[in-house]
Each structure stands twice: as C-alpha cells, then as structure tokens.
Amino acid sequence: MSPAVLMNLLRCGRVSVSRHGALSARSSPETSTPSGGSTRFDPDNSGRPLTWDSFGIWDDRIEEPILLPSSIKYGRPIPQVSLSRVGSTSVVGLRKQNEDRLRIARFHDSLLYFAVFDGHGGSYVADYCQTYMEKFIRNALEEDDDLEKVLKKAFLDVDKALHTHLCLFNDASFLTAGTTATVAMLRDSHELVVGSVGDSRAVLCRKGRAKKLTKDHTPDRKDERQRSGGFVTWNSVGQANVNGRLAMTRSIGDFHLKSIGVIAEPETQRLNIHHTSDSFLALTTDGINFLLSDQEICDIISQCHDPTEAADVIAQQALQYGSEDNATIVIVPLGAWGKHKSSTAIYSMSRNFASSGRWA
Numbered sequence: 001m002s003p004a005v006l007m008n009l010l011r012c013g014r015v016s017v018s019r020h021g022a023l024s025a026r027s028s029p030e031t032s033t034p035s036g037g038s039t040r041f042d043p044d045n046s047g048r049p050l051t052w053d054s055f056g057i058w059d060d061r062i063e064e065p066i067l068l069p070s071s072i073k074y075g076r077p078i079p080q081v082s083l084s085r086v087g088s089t090s091v092v093g094l095r096k097q098n099e100d101r102l103r104i105a106r107f108h109d110s111l112l113y114f115a116v117f118d119g120h121g122g123s124y125v126a127d128y129c130q131t132y133m134e135k136f137i138r139n140a141l142e143e144d145d146d147l148e149k150v151l152k153k154a155f156l157d158v159d160k161a162l163h164t165h166l167c168l169f170n171d172a173s174f175l176t177a178g179t180t181a182t183v184a185m186l187r188d189s190h191e192l193v194v195g196s197v198g199d200s201r202a203v204l205c206r207k208g209r210a211k212k213l214t215k216d217h218t219p220d221r222k223d224e225r226q227r228s229g230g231f232v233t234w235n236s237v238g239q240a241n242v243n244g245r246l247a248m249t250r251s252i253g254d255f256h257l258k259s260i261g262v263i264a265e266p267e268t269q270r271l272n273i274h275h276t277s278d279s280f281l282a283l284t285t286d287g288i289n290f291l292l293s294d295q296e297i298c299d300i301i302s303q304c305h306d307p308t309e310a311a312d313v314i315a316q317q318a319l320q321y322g323s324e325d326n327a328t329i330v331i332v333p334l335g336a337w338g339k340h341k342s343s344t345a346i347y348s349m350s351r352n353f354a355s356s357g358r359w360a
Helices: 003-014 019-027 068-074 124-141 147-167 172-176 222-228 255-260 294-302 307-320 345-358
Strands: 087-091 100-108 111-120 181-187 191-197 201-206 209-212 232-234 240-242 267-272 278-284 327-333
Touching: 087 100, 087 307, 100 124, 100 327, 111 124, 111 278, 111 327, 124 147, 124 181, 147 172, 147 181, 147 191, 147 267, 172 255, 181 201, 181 278, 191 201, 201 294, 209 294, 278 294, 294 307, 307 327
Parallel strands: none
Antiparallel strands: 087 327, 100 111, 111 181, 181 191, 191 267, 201 209, 201 278, 232 240, 278 327
C-alpha cells in the first residue's frame, strides 16, 4: 500500500463523516485527485477515485468511524459495524407463547455474532441454543480460523450436547422438540459467513435488491428429500412434512427424527461486504418470511429511518398481513444504510387494503 493511501486512511479514521465534514473534505486540496494521476484507490473497483460520497452523503446515513486495520488489510475503507445500531424485535403474534429467540454479541473487537432461533415443540431447545451456541463457536475458534468450518462444528456440537442435556430429564417428549438456527458471523466488518438449518433466513440488501444467503431446509427441496430418506406428506395447505411430523429436513434437536435424516449440519455461505452498496443484513424467522418476500422485507426496511424502527415495522407488517406465528427479526446496518430507497407504494397499498378487508 502506497504512503499516500495509508495517509488517506489515517485521515478517514480521524474524521467524523458528517454532512458538513464530508463537504469540507471533498473541497480540501488534501483529498482531491492530482491532475498527474490518482493517488487514491477505488473501494468498489469502479475505476473512479474515492470520494466522501463513497461513505455516504444522504439523510439517513449512519455515521461510524473507519476501521483502520481492516481498511489497510483489505485495501478499501471499511466502516465499523456497531452493535448499538443493530435493530431487533420478537413478537408473540397469535401464539400462546413466544418460542423464537435471538442473540447479538461481540466475540472480540473484530468478530460479531448474530443469530435467530425458531423453536417448535416448546421453547427449551431454542433457549439452549440462545445460551450455548456462542460457547461452542468459541470452542471451535480455538481449533480453526475458517468461519464456515467453525459454524458447522458448533452446530453439530451444540446438537450433541443438547441431546446429552435432555436425556438427563428422562422425559421422551423433550426429545421431540427442536429449533431452526440461522447464525451470521461478521469479521473485520468485511467477511460475512452465514450458517443455517431449518427455514429461518438471512438476507443481504445490496443496491436495494434482496440477496438471499440461506436456503430453506424443507421437504419441498428435491435434494433434501432425497438426502433425508423419510417419507413426505402434504397437509391441507400444501405444506410438506417429513414423516408427517416436521416441516423441515434440518434442525437442532428433533432427535426422534434423526434416524430418517433430519440433521443439524448447516449449509453455509461466505461473502465479502461491500459497504458502498450493501445497506443491511436481516435475519428473520418464518413468522415474517412466510408472509413477506425477501424483496418486500428489503423494500420496507429501506423506507425506515433506523434499524430499530425498521424491526418494529417489519414485525407489525407481518402481523397485519395475517401471520399467526411468532415473528422475529435482527437488522444489522451496513455502510450503505439509507442510501438505496425503493418505493413500495404499488404493492404495499394493495396488500394493506387486502389485509384490512380480511380483518374488517
């Protein structure tokens, strides 16, 4: 990295990027590109030199300091992702109890953890994962730095430990409970790895478009149906179930169905965050994603001022559209938060009229 680039990153790390500060920085000779050639790098590989617009000059921009070590490591300006900015909510809906759980944590300065769990057959499996998943991830991190391998090992280890724990109660009904699990690990505010079992989801909003990071593990998937080996039935609303009991082919718990291929091994995905175009990461349970498409979730969140407001709006929108399940969401704002605003007026208005008529 050239001295000029390093000096630029040092300046970025010291300066708070407010609207006034950004305009001042753009007009400063220190940040302009000399006519003899660019001394700055392009964060989005566009060939255009870096300007303060790359960090965001718009009304709802969330101001965060630039992480100097990460920016030097990856050769592009990377803003800090603060847990205090993360929005989340979990509502019971029309159920008697809330079996959803969520967790947000910082492992250390450069590694963040986000998770949602959607329990079934009781909340104690989701409770166990909420409490102990971090422990098994920390254990796995001591053996491996590859976050995909870490998540796979942690999911299997927590499942094994859960079985040992439940057997102590000598109650067979405990062994029929389970949970989905969708876990996201963000390292250096740059490397994102997601692991998932069940039908909870992770979605990244990139340039205003939904990028799905997980695949639902349901018997509707031919590859999952063939892998599991159990027989599949469909209920009156067309939902497929393994052995007529479970609407998913992977989960933590559900030990009575392990023999027919219901496993706790997650599918994982790794990608790099581009803060100039990525607005947020959203983790949701099926009380939300059963009623709202991935793109609808992105569009609604994009209209909101901050992640906390957005989480409440999404949960209430799912309930208005007819969700009877628990509804849980975690929203992690990224560098382009508030930058890509899309209009939802056309289909949201029709959906609102339909839902209003349904409950009239």
